[in-house]
Amino acid sequence: MAKWVYAFGGGTAEGRSEMKNLLGGKGANLAEMANMGIPVPPGFTVTTEVCTYYYDNQQTYPAELKTQVEAAVVQIERIMDCKFGDEKNPLLLSVRSGARASMPGMMDTVLNLGLNDISVEGLAAKSGDPRFAFDSYRRFIQMYSSVVLGIEHHHFEAILDTIKTDRGLKLDTDLTAADWRKVVAAYKEMVAKELGRPFPQNVNDQLWGAVGAVFGSWMNQRAITYRRLHEIPADWGTAVNVQAMVFGNMGEDCATGVAFTRNPSTGINEFYGEYLINAQGEDVVAGIRTPQYLTTEARKTAGADLPAMEEVMPKVFNELAAIRAKLEEHFTDMQDIEFTVQKDKLWMLQTRTGKRTAAAALKIAIDLAKDGVITKEKAIQRIEPNALDHLLHPTLDPKAARNVLARGLPASPGAASGRVVFTAQDAEAWAGRGEKVILVRVETSPEDIGGMHVSQGILTSRGGMTSHAAVVARGMGRACVAGAGEVRIDTRAKTMFSRGHEVKEGDVITLDGSTGEVMLGAVPTVQPELTGDFGTLMGWVDEIRTLKVRANAETPLDARTARRFGAEGIGLCRTEHMFFHPERIIAVREMIMATDEAGRRHALAKIEPYQKNDFVELFEIMAGLPVTVRLLDPPLHEFLPKNEAEMADVARAAGTDVSALRSRNTELHETNPMLGHRGCRLGISYPEIYEMQARAIFEAAVEVSKKSGVTVTPEVMIPLVCTKKEFDLLKEVIDGAAREVFSQRGMTLPYMVGTMIELPRAALVAGKIAETASFFSFGTNDLTQTTLGMSRDDSGPFIEVYRQKGIFEHDPFATLDQEGVGEMVQIAAERGRKTRPDLKLGICGEHGGDPASITFCQKVGLNYVSCSPYRVPIARLAAAQAALGARSDTTA
Ligand code: PEP
Ligand code: MG
DSSP, rough: OOEEEEEETTEEOOOGGGGGHHHHHHHHHHHHHHHHTTEEEEEEEEEEHHHHHHHHTTTTTOTHHHHHHHHHHHHHHHHOOOOTTTTEEEOOOOEEEESSSSSSSOOEEEETTTTTTTTTHHHHHTTTHHHHHHHHHHHHHHHHHHHOOOHHHHHHHHHHHHHHHHHTTOOOOOOOOOOOOOHHHHHHHHHHHHSSSOOOOOOHHHHHHHHHHHHHHHHSSSHHHHHTTTTGGGGGEEEEEEEEESSSSSTTTOOOEEEESSSSTTTOOSSSEEEEOOOHHHHHEEEEOEEEOOOSHHHHHHHSOOOHHHHHSEEEHHHHHHHHHHHHHSSSSSSSEEEEEEETEEEEEEEOOOOOOOOHHHHHHHHHHHHTTSHHHHHEEEEEEGGGHHHOOOOETTTTTEEEEEEEEEEEEEEEEEESSSSSHHHHHHHHOOOOOOEESSOOOOOGGHHHSSSSSSEEEEEOOTTTHHHHHHHTEEEEEEOTTTTEEEETTEEETTTTTETTTOOOOEEEETTEEEEEEEOOEEOOOOHHHHHHHHHHHHHHSSEEEEEOOOOHHHHHHHHHHHHHHHEEEEGGGGGGGGGHHHHHHHHHHOSSSSHHHHEEEHHHHHHHHHHHHHHHHHTTTTTEEOOOOOOGGTTTTOSHHHHHHHHHHTTTOHHHHHHHHHHOOSGGGGGOTTTHHHHHHOOOHHHHHHHHHHHHHHHHHHHHSOOOOEEEESSSSSHHHHHHHHHHHHHHHHHHHHHHHOOOOEEEEEEEEHHHHHHHTTHHHTTSSSSEEEOOHHHHHHHOOTTTTTTTHHHHHHHHTTSSSSOEEETTOOOTTTHHHHHHHHHHHHTTTTTTEEEOSGGGHHHHHHHHOOOOOOOOEEEOOOGHHHOOOHHHHHHOOHHHHHHH
């Protein structure tokens, strides 16, 4: 016969903690505690399979369920020595939901079930406290009526208010037994009127009504939304836990409380919790009375007057402390527990893995591993890689008030406050005067780099997670909120508007790049502390991972940051980002706008020394670690002069007149620059550009190798290739530059020439390209853009709609679309390696720093991932987890 009901209590249980899928988290752990000999009120779990059956069969139950439930109720009666619905010695039950994953507050609960006009008298006599009995009965009528019978809350409130007013009373606690009797009578009358039939007096009807309501609540709108947000499948179903009620509100020898076995905010190994004498669980949460500390030490530290549980109920406290130790040892993790004391007897109502901050997650995992409770591997698996982000950037003080002005995408984590400026030039000018600034732009372009660099944070009203602002801010470790569409920016007037507020230049705002919130005024922050635990964890992950981790970096500052965070090289140096220094940009514009090769070479000659020095610095910082330098890949529009003043500067430098330049500017204008004259297409049209860059790279490599004695092995990378012929033509340019430099300098160095794979065609013909390319780096920003045909700069708003409608689970520009773009990567990897088994494979799109995408990279067999410097520790941890297989599900 199918088993639908699992009983627990009295020192044994039919279930175990491993049976979460069947019994839900709460039910499985109640069973486990019962098996461990920990006192839990006896009860039973109706399995999640019944929930599935219920929805598959027009909301009916399996035939055997009734008898199984009846038998389980009898067992509770035996253990508790009382009887369900009895007139003298009634058993009361709680009925609670309990899904596989915790869904706090999303589904329904009924307490004090089993009370009716007869059993309430029994409870009054048995407890010797009629006030308690009638208070419980009215609570039950109210809860059952609202959860099961669908009667609105306000009806009950109105009745209670009338009776209180009539009696001149303010607080619920002022009501006497006689008052509660009156309330009960009035409630029942109202329910009968609303419902057209009396409040159910049959306790079995009550029980089935409550079970049905809990199953029904699996499909309420709140639960559906919660599941969507937390990616919980609807077919998991919920279990129903039915348990004997125990009361913490039956007198001064009763109490109720909640606790964590360690401090959930710092991770410190201390018993952390609160309790209330003579109260029910909801009183602790509701905040009507001030909860008291559990331990004397915590009370003293807080300077609180009300006594600790340790002082008031020392015997019960010691029992609780012993259970704390037992639970941690058994579950090998910090637990979040609920308990009730009824007449000096301790009952455990719940234990589950406790939620914790990133800092606590780190400390707890390391401490447990050092104490030998868990292995190093387990410790690594327990930490959510993205949570490390909180440890690497300043964060907003969680205690501070927030006056939220707008919300955008959480594009680059960290918190920052500063004065608003609306142009990159203003940012630099203000920062030059020692001001902290927040740069506010509709969107940013490479020209804004200088201003971005000196800003504390960046806010844009347009653009997605891979917009220029987002990518650059992450790279720089600046807080960034991108695509805050509700903010209206008037750059010319230097003001912005949002939610009825006007913010002018110089006003202070705060960004939370981890939540996407924009706040008025300065919200205090707390600085990150890279404690010893962080270093310990990083040491452990490096022993385990097989994927290498590099950084995307082009400035010395970024390169140093990358090394500090443990990067094993540079996977992407975007050379166009090096061209926006004020003293270079004019020459770069001159080059782009030149109409012939001579004109271009004239401009390139001015740029070359800068380029060489940049590479010298990078190679020195990276000290022999691999550095992949990507040759110029600018969508042209990013370089063209934007106004007459810029036009005049270029004209002066090039020795031409402005009107000629103006028409050249029009000529170069592209409708769709992302698919235009960019990447290697520029090198094909104007090989002298790549020739200059290659020469600068090799000159720098020779110089640094000679000076340091450490051989620099440059990896020269060609962007946006889609045919072998493009690659070969440009490789010849690069090889030519190498030959020239090596012969002039009397030194030969090893080097590699490879390509980015960022177009579907490149992925498909990878087997051919690999005949001459010695490495591939997957540029998954462009590969996503081109495979999906969705602009990386414009897709933010509609991708959000796609996510809401369930078309996309994630933003494909943040987490690799494994099914589509991932297949492109896999095809290219396989075809490339078939031609060249030792083909070096990496990824340098934004996905290189995304844990889920890193797991995919491990599976496909890439050699390394490359990500922005601040994500390097996250990628190292994610890579270790990928090497270990699936991440453990007991995480923060
Ligand atoms: C990419 O396309 O993934 C890439 C790394 O290049 P960029 O973002 O510079 O286009
Ligand atoms: Mg690209």
